[in-house]
Amino acid sequence: MLVFGFWTTKICNTRNCFNKIVLIALFSLTFHCNGFASIVCPDLKKILTKFDSPSRWFMLGKKCKVPAGARERLKEAIAISEAMSEHAQKQAARYDLLLPEDAGFLEGDEDEDTNTISQADIADAVDITSGSKYFNLHLSQFGPYRLDYSRTGRNLLVGGKKGHVACIDWQTKDLKCEMNVMETVNDVKWLHTEAMFAVAQKRWLYIYDSKGVELHCVKKFNDVLRMQFLPYHFLLATASATGFLQYLDVSIGKEVAAICTKMGRLDVMAQNPHNAVIHLGHPNGTVSLWSPNQKESLVKMLCHRGAVRSLVGKDKIGDTALYMVTSGLDRKLKVYDIRAFKPLHSCFLPAGASCLSLSQRGLLSAATGEIVQVYQNVLGSNPVSKPYMAHRLRGQIWGLAYCPFEDVLGIGHGEGFTSMIVPGAGEPNFDALDTNPYRSHKQRQEWEVKALLEKVQPELIGLDPGQLSKVDQASFEQRHKEQVEALGFDPLAKDKFKPKTKKKGRSSAGAIEKRKRKVAHEDQRDEIRQSVQERTEREKELKEKSNEKKLGNKSTLDRFRK
């Protein structure tokens, strides 16, 4: 087994050799959400606009509808819970002012394009620590490299196609482990902590310790080409060359689901971090969405005219939409809104992007051949044609990944690994209770236990992760029907209005009739509404039947159908 000794990193000066492109205005990275602020309170609006902070995320104005025939208690309960939720949102919004860090940015001079600025220039212009984030690892012997950053962004895992697997703490350049597995390595992935990682080798799936000790060889998972780790479910989803999508629960070590997709070789895979749905791209241009609970795909979308080369999914900060970016052999890069399954916009790339990656703040990086281009504001409604940054390498690009919480893009290519500085890519403020890059050993232990206790069961994976919080109208109606049958009367039905008999001569027959008439129009309206509804339903049914007759498959047995 070949063992590498000690290698040094070299910071190469790359030369930029891009053509000058027409300058277009760069959008600022901060944006306001004015609608939110005015709902919450006017002072907050002032504070937020003053500090220019992105009021990003508040799921607001989602007042739930109080049903018409609701009782007092229900109305009170809804009002109380809404008030508490608003208060909580306000408090969380106010915390935004206390966030310590600001996002990075890159602005060119008046006649300068940001994509002409080279990495070396950026590394010289910033301080030493940030400058050292641009480095190259020359590993030209063992094939193009795939890479993966751990969830906290401290550790980097590189896997070369010819078998070289290494894990490094890339900031201190501390080598954790390095080995050659003597087999083709298709993909590498960290599991939930830096203690274990999975390597999809030529035949089976192997799981190694951070010291390089082989822990498991999972023979059930054969011919794995791509892997994705769902962190909150502790599931490792693997796509194989035989067309199987398999899920492995890494906390208990059981295979949760093995789905035969029947769509051929599964080469292109992405996960949607918002709802843990797996996106697969196929050679016929379709993208299919999968969850471990169904044997069929949840959704199938036709995205490209040629094969889909790569895709990536994301939820946007400050918005409730979900986005998917795909690129295909037809040299198009398309952005889709996944909630409505609608294409937003597409742009033309001179060569189709083989790898795509989205950073935490919405910067898209596309790799074509030996060039990496980073685009800004792709997820908005206005398409941007000019890249924000670009970088040229030596060697075919095989893997792209943004480092979480850092302004760094890692590129795995035929000549090794390059770490590129992309200002504004990383989320500046992390939440220490979720992922803390500076956690100590004890903190990591506590976090791991809590995360395992909160592990979401795979049965809850679906297109809408918040489905559990919605009112189950269907079963309520079912139960209500059964109750009415059992009791013989409808306990929720409104009683007919009976006017109170008043004293002192106010309850003569004429006065009672007048009082009844005041309320009568409401009952009448209800009746009319019901009858109109019934009529429209009947008309719809008739229409459908007539449509069927017109278009429908006429068979000789039709005359026997009732």
Add this chain to the structure above:
Amino acid sequence: MKVKVLCRNPDDYVRETTRDIQRVPRNYDPTLHPFEVPREYTRALNATKLERVFAKPFVASLDGHRDGISCITKHAKSLSTIISGACDGEVKVWNLPRQECLRTVQAHEGFVRGICSRFCGTSFFTVGDDKTIKQWNWEAPGYGVREEPINTILGKAVFTGIDHHQREGTFVTCGQTVDIWDEQRSSPIRSFSWGVDSFSCVRYNPVETELLASCASDRSVVLYDTRESAPLRKVIMQLRSNTLCWNPMEAYYFTCANEDYNLYTYDIRHLDVPVTVHMDHVSAVLDVDYSPTGREFVSASFDKTIRIFPKDKGHSREVYHTKRMQHVICVRWSADNKYVLSGSDEMNIRLWKANASEKLGLLSAREKAATHYNKKLIEKFQHHPQVRRIARHRHLPGDILKQKRELREMREARRRKEQNVRKHSKPGSVPLLTEKEKHVVAVVE
């Protein structure tokens, strides 16, 4: 060009010395915290399961009585003292924290029918089968001094219950009639009767201190005002009520424990329909007592269980039973809202936790926060079927389970029959009665 690359100073994120606590910077951005609802749901499920795991309500058993316990009373001022009377006339004073009997008094010959403690906390009254009312000192007499009541009153008939006023020196007893006594007199200052031969229980309203209610043997509950000369009104039910208890927080609600296995909460302003019917017991309900918060009450039943009901719900939230506990005659909720005391037929008083999974003792701030969070999670997801299934699950002894099923079948059969009768008779001739309306026979002014 202007460039800024994200660069963090580790000194801002790592603690300075090992004696410091760790730094935990927060960011409440929802994109950093996906899967809110499923993770909360998982936490709620875990919280429900843990609550069942830690549900160990039995604290202690006080034994020493030589006959079944007929009544228990709390000390008016002290949380650690209670007094219990047995069916052989013995009255014992207990210290709860040390679970020992401080003093035993042979108070009556025959049953001790009722005990009540005076509001100042210096003395208590007992009534018994020997037609006497005796007033005793709370403090034990000195060494060598015989146990003597401060005062003894002889009555004409057996007294079956006693209760003391909250602020003044008057008390009320019930037996053949409801009598209001002044402590200094030896004959009642007023007597109420309404053509009934016996009353089983009388209670002063703790808030509106001039109101009284009593349970009579003609299946009625009678309301009195001490300022009036005659009883106010009464509500007659299908079966007799054994005891009643006023809600200490709401002046107009009282709950009576009935022989038809239910408890009824009435509003004194509208006695024609009970506010709530609490159904869960499988045998006659013998005693009821409210929690000092007024939000829940505990009931003791002949079916060897005690149940805790929320004041507005129709079903119990908790049931306590033991193999050793036989018919539970009396039950009290302690004044600090934490414990429930039950006195039963087999001469034992048992101390239970009111919240079965509560951790006793002093909790740290983090423990308290975690308990509150778990409680809120369970409340938020209480309607989800998995959470509800676990939270509702209580083990019941075999005969009670069988009896419950039998009662359910009986009720179903009755309902079906009524529906059939209604279907096959003239519309409107068989009126639709809700569950609440079924149990009240009449309200008499």
